[in-house]
Amino acid sequence: MNVAVLAVGTELLLGQIIDSNSAWMGEELASIGIDSLVQVKVGDNVDRIEVQLRRLLDDADAVIVCGGLGPTHDDLTREAIASVMGNGLVLDDAVADVIRDMFESRGRTMAKNNLRQAMVPVGASIIAQTRGTAPGLICPVEVDGVSKVVYAVPGVPVEMRDMVQRAIIPDLLDRSGTTDVIVSRVLRTWGESESGLNERLDSIIAELEAPGSPTLAFLASGWEGLKVRLTAKAATAAACVDVLDRWEERVRAELGDLVFGVDGDTMESVVLDLCRRRGLTLGTAESVTGGLVGARLTGIPGASDVFVGSIVSYATRIKQELLSVSDGPVVSESAAREMAHGVRERLGVDVALSLTGVAGPAEQDGQPAGTLWVGMVGPGFDEVRHVRLPGQREQMRQFAVITSLGMLRPHLS
Template structure:
């Protein structure tokens, strides 16, 4: 099994000026081709420290991926560090130099001479043919190991990884194993509650050696459960993922709102389409946050008809003229019913705030139901608003999917 180490280079990463999303993406994609990644590190723009990190990585890993430091400026020193760590020389690659010059001239721009620094490749190394930017990636075999260098720009990194480095690592590993993951997005149970419910399942999977289950708290995007399966064929893995998803859903109940990248608003839109229903909203506590998310997935307003944000007592009073529910109903319920009538939609959703109680409320109105729930949520004002939206939309999802609206 090949072990691959990741070194992210750039002082801006250490200062927190840029988030290191590249290392996370690399770790995930290495796992998907069956390559182990035990070490990840971040190093500033200091040649001596980068050389030390490379030497350490060469002592314990079969492959190294260096991210960043391939640009034309003085602090881009990844090439120099690789050459120094391996006692190699940097050689100008004429073909790459011509390609960089052409990139500038074809855009009507003058190329300064420092850009040719990007055409310097360690002797014995290869400039990766797929070059989306002016800095080429590098593939440098060293003894029985290999060092890769890729630009830090995420889209350039991903393109080079997909086209060249991941296939090369897969070939070097000699593995025929396929690894696939499926993510279930949930809302309604805490991480500790899910862990308690799934404890016997996790113990069973740990003994299986080919399937794992991991938790990832993702804030307003829900609590994610990632199922990862190893197998020899795509068909075998797909069947196993289907079986595990079905079993996990039976254990945790009706809290899964999406699979993989599916968001709560995308799920709501799909539910509305499937049932041929329309929705409108009134948002006092969340200032249109739910409506913004819904509007982005239904830009033409075919299923989500619109939103009202009545911040003043007068505007609330004007909206409440559209309901016949009397004052013995709560204001939140009456607002949900009023906005439904105002837009002539099948469902009305209201998210309000009780200043006296310090709690947000949600209500759902339709011809069949008029329900209300208090939302006691953690965090500051922004987080409470975000959590209120996903809580309200998730309750709406459950009502629609169970044919209650």
């Protein structure tokens, strides 16, 4: 099937909100083997919404409309869909009761305009709301004698994702008539560009062009790394897993240590797991990142059995007084090494990681923005590494987190 996505909201056109919903839906659809060839944004105007919806239905088998289902005067998705269906809107008493009960349970007075959310195009089915007030819609339409469908979901991401996964994807699979199972596996990588990964995997990609083979896609995810997604389609989930196991082995053989995890793994979760397996404790000394490494590590449940803490030594004086850093440039190999040794001794940890550098925009100690020195000390290793990172200030700092943890990882393996 070919599914288009129509995102509704003037705030999207003004750049006040980034349309991450369409990207998420595109990824979800691809994971089940359904094409999403066109994604469009349109403002809060019923005529323009209708025009775009009709255009998309000319080519697509289905359209998912996201946004414009709220209670205010500029929530016009229902009206546009009803016009395309050639039907009017009616009040769904059951939905209205749910909305009233929700307000009553919270001890709040319901404004009458909330009942706009209970207006449903004649002939549409309801996707029950479990996280908010506006229900989703499944609306059958006919275009030149061909049966198609329009789905409508709220623009609130948590509500949208729930409805897509709970109702829309099962309905699409049912309409497509497929009984096959589609399973994806994501290999997480760091240390190579997207074009570099593509080049390394050229021979494998060529083999995957054969009919019936899994698909391979690259997903650039900023400071979370580059993802290589393998997707297999087979009669059963077990058969998919067998296929993915074989091709994952092939990909790993080409990429080697660039692969640091699978699916939900992050660099910080992998580093914590490696320390945990060896019974090692970890501490950090951060200058350029100002505590971002510690924040990422403590964002992982169970981090406390490995991660002891961090000394955020942003000022030179703190580096010298708390970490015994010598006089001289603090963006340097020697400062990174002394910071690592200092925090290891001060916190009493087995493994210490230090970061010092220049986030910019100005130079420091004669070093340009993007400079990063990483110190690593632990059982059997004592190393400092230097790298130049791209991007503006915040991007550089976030890249410094995954880069430094990525440098530490091989010492723990």
